[in-house]
Amino acid sequence: MSQVNGIGGPPPILVEGLTKSFGEVHALRGIDLSVPRGTVLGVLGPNGAGKTTAVRILTTLLQPDGGRALVEGYDVVHQAAAVRRSIGLAGQSAAIQEELTGQENLEVIGRLYHLSWPRARSRATELLGQFGLSDAADRAAKTYSGGMQRRLDLAASLVGQPKVLFLDEPTTGLDPRSRLGMWDIIRSLAADGTTLLLTTQYLDEADELADEIVVIDHGLVIAAGTAEELKGRVGGDVVEFTVPDRSRLGDAVAAIARIGEGEPLADPATGVVSIRVGSRGSEALIESVRGLDAAAVETRGLALRRPSLDDVFLALTGHAAEEEEPGGRRRGRRGGTRSATRGGRRSKDKDMDMERTAS
Amino acid sequence: MTAVAERAGVPGAPAAPGLGLRARWAVTDTLTITRRNLLVWMRVPAYLVFTVIQPVMFTLMFRYVFGGAIPVDVPGGYVNFLIPGIVAQTAAFASFGTAIALAMELKKGVIDRLRSMPMARSAVLAGRLVADTGRMTVTILIIIAVGYAVGFRFLDGFFPAVAMVLLAIVFGVAICCISAFTGLAIGDEESVQAFGLIWLFPLTFLSSAFVPIATMPGWLQAFANNQPVTYVVDTMRALALGGPVWPSLWKSLAWLAGIFIVFVPLAVRAYKRAA
Numbered sequence: 305m306s307q308v309n310g311i312g313g314p315p316p317i318l319v320e321g322l323t324k325s326f327g328e329v330h331a332l333r334g335i336d337l338s339v340p341r342g343t344v345l346g347v348l349g350p351n352g353a354g355k356t357t358a359v360r361i362l363t364t365l366l367q368p369d370g371g372r373a374l375v376e377g378y379d380v381v382h383q384a385a386a387v388r389r390s391i392g393l394a395g396q397s398a399a400i401q402e403e404l405t406g407q408e409n410l411e412v413i414g415r416l417y418h419l420s421w422p423r424a425r426s427r428a429t430e431l432l433g434q435f436g437l438s439d440a441a442d443r444a445a446k447t448y449s450g451g452m453q454r455r456l457d458l459a460a461s462l463v464g465q466p467k468v469l470f471l472d473e474p475t476t477g478l479d480p481r482s483r484l485g486m487w488d489i490i491r492s493l494a495a496d497g498t499t500l501l502l503t504t505q506y507l508d509e510a511d512e513l514a515d516e517i518v519v520i521d522h523g524l525v526i527a528a529g530t531a532e533e534l535k536g537r538v539g540g541d542v543v544e545f546t547v548p549d550r551s552r553l554g555d556a557v558a559a560i561a562r563i564g565e566g567e568p569l570a571d572p573a574t575g576v577v578s579i580r581v582g583s584r585g586s587e588a589l590i591e592s593v594r595g596l597d598a599a600a601v602e603t604r605g606l607a608l609r610r611p612s613l614d615d616v617f618l619a620l621t622g623h624a625a626e627e628e629e630p631g632g633r634r635r636g637r638r639g640g641t642r643s644a645t646r647g648g649r650r651s652k653d654k655d656m657d658m659e660r661t662a663s
Numbered sequence: 664m665t666a667v668a669e670r671a672g673v674p675g676a677p678a679a680p681g682l683g684l685r686a687r688w689a690v691t692d693t694l695t696i697t698r699r700n701l702l703v704w705m706r707v708p709a710y711l712v713f714t715v716i717q718p719v720m721f722t723l724m725f726r727y728v729f730g731g732a733i734p735v736d737v738p739g740g741y742v743n744f745l746i747p748g749i750v751a752q753t754a755a756f757a758s759f760g761t762a763i764a765l766a767m768e769l770k771k772g773v774i775d776r777l778r779s780m781p782m783a784r785s786a787v788l789a790g791r792l793v794a795d796t797g798r799m800t801v802t803i804l805i806i807i808a809v810g811y812a813v814g815f816r817f818l819d820g821f822f823p824a825v826a827m828v829l830l831a832i833v834f835g836v837a838i839c840c841i842s843a844f845t846g847l848a849i850g851d852e853e854s855v856q857a858f859g860l861i862w863l864f865p866l867t868f869l870s871s872a873f874v875p876i877a878t879m880p881g882w883l884q885a886f887a888n889n890q891p892v893t894y895v896v897d898t899m900r901a902l903a904l905g906g907p908v909w910p911s912l913w914k915s916l917a918w919l920a921g922i923f924i925v926f927v928p929l930a931v932r933a934y935k936r937a938a
Contacts, residue, residue, distance in 0.1 A: 363779040386679065388781040399772035401699065403706040408699075415695040416782040418688060444706065460776065 314377045316341050316468045316499040317362065321371030324357050331357040333523035334371065337501075339516075344490075344500040346514025348507065348613070354523040355503035356396070359472045362501070363393045375468055392466035396473045398453035399460070402446035406437050406456050409445055410463055417464040431459040435489065451482025458489065469493065471502045475509060487512055507613030517613075521621050531613065538611045538619040540565075541585040543592050544578040545606035552601045553577065559595035563588045580611075689783040696790025697797070700764070704798055710760065714802050718753040719809050725749065725873060726813045733874055737904055738818060746810040747827065747899035748872030750803050751892060754835030755867050757799035759859050761791060761839040762846030766855040769847060774937050788934055792839055799835045803828060819905040827902035830915065834895045837919045838863075840926040847933035872896045891918035 317339035324332040331354045339345040347355050360366040362373055364384040372379060378386040400409050407428050414424030432441045435455045440448060445456060454474065461469060474490065475483040490513055494500055504510050510517050511531045519527040519534070527534060543564065547556045556577050557568045564579035571577075581588035589608045596603055680688070704710050722745070730741040737744045768774050768787075777787050807815070807828075817824040842859065849855045869883060870876075870892035876884050887893055895918075897911035 360775075363775075365775055365778055385781060388779060391779065393776060393779040395772040395775055397772050399776040401703060401773065403703045404699070408702065412695060412699045413776075413780075416692055416777070416780055416786075418691070418782075464780065 313341075314374065315339055316376055317345070317501055318374040319358070319362070319371070320373075322358065322361060322368050322373055323370040324354075324361060324366065324368050330523050332361075332368070335518075335520065335523070335525050337518060337525075339499055339501060341499055342494075342497045343515040344494045344502060344513055346510035346517040347501065347503040347520055348505070348510045348517055348617075349503075349520035350505055353520045355505075355520055356472055357523075358520070359393075359470050359501070359503060363391055363470050364388055389464075390467050392461035392464060392469045394454075394458045394461040394469075394471050394474060396476055398445075398450075398457040400445050400453060400456050402453075403444055405442050406432055406445055406448070407441045409456060410460060413460045413463045419463075427463055431462060435459045436485075449482070451478055451485060454478060454482070454486060455489065458486070462493075466498070468499045468501070471500065473503055473505065475504070475506065483509075507617060511613050519617065519620060527616070527620050534613065534616045535611045538580065538615045540580065540582040540611070541588075542578050542609050542611055542615065543581050543585075543588055543607075544576065544609055545592075545596075545603040547575045547577060547601060547603055549602060550575050555599050556596060556601045556603065559599040559601060560592045563591040563595065581608075685783070689785055689789075692783040692786035693789040693793060696786050697793040700791060700794035701797060703764075704760075704794065714757065714760065714798055715805055718749060718756070718802055718806050721752070722746070722749050722806060722809050722813070729873075733878075735875055737900070739814070739816060739904070742810070742814040743816065743818070743904055744875075744900070745873065746807065746815040747903050748870075748896050749810070750806055750827075750831045751834060751896045751899060752867040752872055753802050753806055754799055754831045755838045755863055755892070757795055757802060757835050758839040758842035759856065759863070760798065761795045762842035762849075762855045762859055763852045765791060765843055765846035766850050766852040769850045769937050770852065774934070778937070784935075785931075788843060788930060791843065792836060795839050796832060796836055799839075800828075800832060803831055803835075817903050819903065823902040823905075823908075827899045830895065830899055830902065833919060834891075834915070837922040837926075840923060840930055843930040844926050844933050847930065847937055850937070866890065866892055870896060871900075891915065891922070894918060 315338045317337060319335060319337035321334045321336065322332050323330075323334050333354075335354070335358065337345065337347075337358075347358065349355050357366065361368045362375055362380060364380050364387050367381060372381070374380070375387045376390040378384075378390070380387050401412070404412070407425075410428035410431055411421075411424045414427050415421070417424075419427060429438075429441070432438050435458065437448075437452060437456060437459070440452060445453060448456065458471070458474065461471075471490065475486050478486060487509070490500070490502065494513070502510075502513060514531065517527075517529065517531055517534060518525050527537070529537075543560070545556075547553050550572065553570050553572060553575060557570050560568055560577070560579055564581045566580050568577055568579040579588075579592075585608045589606075593606065596606075704714075725745050726742055730745065733741055733744075735741050735744040765774075774787065778784075817827075845858060846855050849858060869879075869887050870890060871887065872892060876887045876893065879887055894911045894915040898908060898915045900906070901908045901911065
């Protein structure tokens with residue numbers, strides 16, 4: 305309690321036992337969240353996990369079935385008007401009027417926040433400058449690139465100087481360069497003290513931007529903590545390498561079978577072999593070099609790496625983070641079909657079978 | 664200090680605005696949305712074509728292509744019969760724009776953004792209707808001007824003429840309310856457009872707007888004689904050309920009131936629940 309008093313109020317976002325169903329679909333099955341002031345919470349989960357439903361409830365767009373949610377201390381159901389005065393929302397698509405210029409788009413939003421005309425104008429100009437859109441201020445937004453449109457959309461969410469900002473998948477559909485630009489902007493917002501809730505299905509994004517991460521799957525929080533804490537859950541470092549000659553995959557697995565804590569994972573499709581080695585990374589790396597050398601298996605890109613959030617997600621849910629994403633935009637770093645190959649002696653025939661299945 | 668008390672006493676919390684301020688915001692927010700919608704309308708050539716060229720084409724086509732083959736019993740001939748009908752149809756078709764724009768805003772997340780803001784809740788729908796009424800009025804005046812160029816004349820004086828235009832606008836707004844509901848309920852601009860064709864074309868053509876109902880087969884007359892477009896067009900024709908206004912006017916007003924009573928709450932509910 306002393307800590308709460310020290311900061312001077314309740315956490316900007318507090319969610320307790322929130323539930324929401326759409327008919328038979330249980331989008332949220334009782335989630336709890338608490339986001340301290342000035343921090344970034346990353347809500348991570350695949351499509352359909354309930355992320356957007358949670359954001360829509362917190363931004364007063366949707367009524368929950370049960371539980372409660374407070375934003376800046378206001379109940380999102382009973383004090384919705386007060387909540388709306390405290391928040392900004394940028395959704396999954398650019399919610400802008402494409403026929404209007406960037407300047408006009410932000411002026412309209414400013415007027416709807418009841419700024420005077422001169423103030424709405426200057427606020428629009430200021431935000432366009434901040435988001436690198438000054439040169440495009442007087443062009444229709446439909447001439448903007450995808451990245452520029454999303455920046456304009458984010459600028460629009462900041463017109464009212466919100467204390468709490470909700471970003472629902474802010475980089476979905478952006479090319480890698482625009483994505484990095486968006487990350488820079490989000491980082492600078494967080495640095496300015498805005499409390500941020502960010503949903504994403506990109507593990508690297510949560511890793512990059514969030515102070516705390518909650519992992520949501522099927523409407524439940526299945527894990528929470530910092531990126532480092534979550535990575536710690538999968539048991540430390542990973543030795544990973546690629547076997548170009550797929551027929552030697554079984555030999556490679558056998559060669560490293562005893563260096564780690566668990567069993568090696570081998571992906572017949574990509575030839576990538578990985579094994580968790582806990583905290584004894586360096587020794588394990590040396591042992592794996594010796595083992596592979598003794599077995600005369602040629603490898604590429606042999607390396608020791610920290611576990612990614614991909615590994616975390618797989619360990620927590622038993623499925624890859626992005627496997628449910630439609631439209632062939634899967635971004636899982638090692639594909640969705642990771643087949644565990646048992647360590648130990650394997651006959652050459654079996655390895656050949658495996659390769660045929662893969663090709 | 665309990666957790667509840669902490670939450671209740673938020674330092675620096677924005678004060679809730681009073682009733683007077685909220686009423687003022689309802690007006691200014693509506694005007695802001697109206698202005699935005701009119702700006703968008705003027706920037707999109709396709710909208711201008713749809714709202715201006717298309718009704719003008721209909722006027723010329725019916726006047727010069729079909730008109731000669733349609734015998735009517737009104738002073739001044741078919742062109743005088745036609746223009747009130749075309750004006751009513753134009754007013755009804757203006758609602759395509761209402762439905763499509765709302766569906767697009769819904770799909771793009773614009774409505775989500777606006778609903779998450781501390782603006783007047785009524786402003787998005789009200790601003791949409793005000794802007795579309797303005798757009799509709801411009802179109803109606805253009806049709807009347809074109810009508811005058813091709814031989815149409817108001818025969819009953821100035822004030823009945825103004826009353827005809829006003830009735831057309833109120834009728835158009837009523838249809839826009841139906842379209843606002845369908846646009847928000849369907850939420851996809853292409854489906855909305857297709858759906859609009861399905862109900863607006865039969866409703867306007869199976870009426871007294873373009874041909875005397877007596878020329879239709881009996882079963883169709885039963886529908887055409889008892890639907891709102893016919894009542895509205897008959898009233899407008901009586902106002903434009905002279906003749907008994909009241910018999911069709913009260914039926915028109917009853918229908919329009921019914922449409923507003925049913926579809927305004929439906930549209931508001933669809934807006935509040937827009938997902």
